[in-house]
Amino acid sequence: MMLYDAGKIIAGLVIFAAFFTVPFWYGGGKTSEMPKLELTAQARQAGQCVEPKERMRQDHMQLLDDWRDAAVRDGNRTYTSSTGKSYTVSLQNTCMDCHSNKDKFCDRCHGYMGVSQLYCWDCHLDPTEEKTVWASTDGNS
Amino acid sequence: MKVLLPLFAVIALVVLAVVGVKGAHLNGLFGIVIPYAAFVIFLGGMIARVTGWARSPVPFKIPSTCGQQKSLPWIKADNLESPHNTAGVIGRMALEVLFFRSLFRNTQADYRGGDQKLTYGSEKFLWAAGLAFHWTFLYIFLRHLRFFLEPIPFFVPFLEGLDGLLQIGVPRLFMTDLVILAAVTFLVVRRLMLPQVRYISLPADYFPLFLILGIAISGILMRYFIKVDLVGVKALTMSLVTLSPRVPEGPIGSVFYVHLFLISVLFAYFPFSKLVHMGGVFLSPTRNQANNSREVRHVNPWNYPVKHFTYEEYEDEFREVMIGAGLPVDKQADTPAETAE
Structure with missing residues (x-):
């Protein structure tokens, strides 16, 4: 096989192949583990989140957005779930009550997926932060 | 017919993925076998095409230029428009690949004015839409590396942050999503609206546009409207790239499989279609040759030793x-x- 300008052609093809196969050699041959979430004892005891697990997994962001609008804009602090149960619309008093382990719950998947620009904690109290730094969390949900 | 055939082909592909995953539960086929096959075809096909071109002799020095060739020292030469050395060729090629410089000179003939005189005018819309399309495609491609790399490199969150800078809605609206939709739509509409362009357009021209539109729409649906289990998606993609393929247990959502299947089709189709210009642009003899026929004799490689x-x-x-x-x-x-x- 005769290639004209073989040096340039092969260099170009090597760059091309290297670029498109980055994911295959980036990890250095290690297999990747899916993040495992740790539920707190309280969460495990509750057994179910405000909505079924599959829905929470896909739509928790949408739910939190709806909750934010309901609580902050409409002053509506009661959420009736698809299972008919009522919950208080509050990130800190409802969600974080069970999921108080942010670094082993929220952060694991968000870190895995590169969801780095959340602005939950711009306003809300990050449970891992020193609580005394903040004013009372009561009514500040 | 030339438009409807590729449109129905893309719709059929969507239906095929939905039926295959929802109806027949062929998650392994659509999630593992087809993506792998498509990637191998893409890589092998591109290499085959490029080496095929590299085997073809270029009998003549045929750079297409629009500037003064280097000749006598007191005649000002334009090394960018008519490069006489490798540096000039690289400069011209870089501007061509990165900014579509030759397309910037695009003109259009039209009948204008009361007397319907034939007029030639500058036509920048094709250049603008083409450039917007290609750059956003690259941007979106790089943004998707978050599904393929672990740990995620620093530039991916940076690109995402820049893309969602306007902070519209939850999840943040990516500007590139809008740009790519607008640009591809423009490219389709342009083919349909201009009679001359419609006349020369073939199904092979519409098919990649509809396919890319399908990919963009399914991706947008997944991000903003019909949410899927993203951790499951990444578990699947990471299992593919670490060569330990496994479909995660929980349901991911059929929109994802549609998205993945259309991309697989795009990858497999790539080397055999007009899309191969990704590699071909570098091998265009009218672009990659130096216009130095006065300095260096171009020997036709066809000149075999005559008996x-x-x-x-x-x-x-x-x-x-x-x-x-x-x-x-x-x-x-x-x-x-x-x-x-």
Whole structure:
């Protein structure tokens, strides 16, 4: 096989192949583990989140957005779930009550997926932060 | 027909993925086998195409130029428009690949004014839409590395942050999503609206546009409207790239499989279609040659060593027969010419 300008052609093809196969050699041959979430004892005891697990997994962001609008804009602090149960619309008093382990719950998947620009904690109290730094969390949900 | 055929083809592909995953539960086929096959076809096909071009000789020096060639020292040469050395070729090629410089000169003929005079005018929309499309495609491609790399490199969150800078909605609206939709739509509409362009457009021109539109729409649906299990998606993609393929247990969502299947089709289709211009642009003889025919002689690689058969060789072969027939010969048989005299 005769290639004209073989040096340039092969260099170009090597760059091309290297670029498109980055994911295959980036990890250095290690297999990747899916993040495992740790539920707190309280969460495990509750057994179910405000909505079924599959829905929470896909739509928790949408739910939190709806909750934010309901609580902050409409002053509506009661959420009736698809299972008919009522919950208080509050990130800190409802969600974080069970999921108080942010670094082993929220952060694991968000870190895995590169969801780095959340602005939950711009306003809300990050449970891992020193609580005394903040004013009372009561009514500040 | 030229438009509807590729449109229905893309719709059929969507239906195929939905039926395959929702109906037949062929998650392994659509999640593992087809993506792998598509990637191998893409990589192998591109290499085959490029080496195929590299095997083809370029008989003539044919750079297409629009500037003064380098000649006498007191004549100002334009090394970008008519490069005479490798630096010039690289500069011109870089501007072509990164900014579509030749397309920037695009003109359009039209009948204008009251007397319907034929007018040639500058037409920048194709250039703008093409550039917007290609750059956003690259941007979105790089953004997707978050699904393929672990740990995620620093530039991916940076690109995402820049893309969602306007902070519209939850999840943040990516500007590139809007740009790519607008640009591809423009490219489709342009083919349909301009009679001359519609006349020369083939199904192979519409198909990649509809396919990419399908990919963009399914991706947008997944991000903003019909949410899927993203951790499951990444578990699948990471299992693919670490060569330990496994479909995660929980349901991911069929929109994802549609998205993945359309991309697989795009990858597999790539080397055999017009899309191969990704590699081809670098191998265009009218672009990648230096216009230095006054400095360097271009030897046609077709010039194989021609087989000669000179009169001396002819006579050597047939001398005895010639002498026998009484024909005159320059050299006598087995005797030096001098002694024969």
